[in-house]
Each structure stands twice: as structure tokens, then as C-alpha cells.
Amino acid sequence: MPAKRPGLVSFLACKCPKCGNGRVFNSGLISFKFADTRYACPLCNFSFEPETGFFYGAMYFSYALIVGLIITCSIIFYATGMFDYAIVGIPTIIVILVPVIFRYSRMMMLYIVYPLVYKDKFYGKN
């Protein structure tokens, strides 16, 4: 039986999907090095990249997040009667949120795809 996994709090805090305490990224969210992902958990030594190119899959999650963001922003701009500004406002919001979208798409890869596709590596002894 798989052990209890870290939950939503660890996911939102960008912590290790195995132990729930080790940080996945080296620097803070507001930094030019926001994309600097660690190779392994500093606490439990769990490898964040089971094979080369694992994080390419994060592109699909980032696409989904951006589409959801565009739909949500369009509704908000329309509902507030400022839809004429949406052509400038929505790309601006997306560019500002690039670090957030990048990080959480990688976290989705670690929390959703990793345990499903790499069961042996995730539930085994590292």
C-alpha cells in the first residue's frame, strides 16, 4: 500500500511530493531565477526528474492554465463593462503571472503525472 502523500498545502507551497517538506525550487517566486528547479529533494533525496525531459509535459498543464486564465479574465472584463481593454489587459495579466503558471505546471507534473506514470520510482525506495 502506498504511504500517505502530502496534500494541497504542500502542493501550493511548492514542496516535495514525497515527503512534503523539501523545497522543489531553489529561489523565491519573485526572482529572475524563478525557474531554477532542484534535481532532488534536499531532505529525502527524492529525484524530481525520473527521466530526461520529464518537465516537457508541464507545457500541457501550462497551456490548460493559460486557457483557463483567458476565459476567466474575459468573463471578468465583460462583466465589469471593460471588455474593450481585454486585448491589452489579458496578455498583461498572463505575462505578470508567468512565474506562477510555470511553477504550478511543474508542480502538477510532480503531483499528478509522476505517481501515475512512474509508480515504481515514486512509491519505491527512491
Ligand SMILES: [Zn+2]
Ligand atoms: Zn522530499
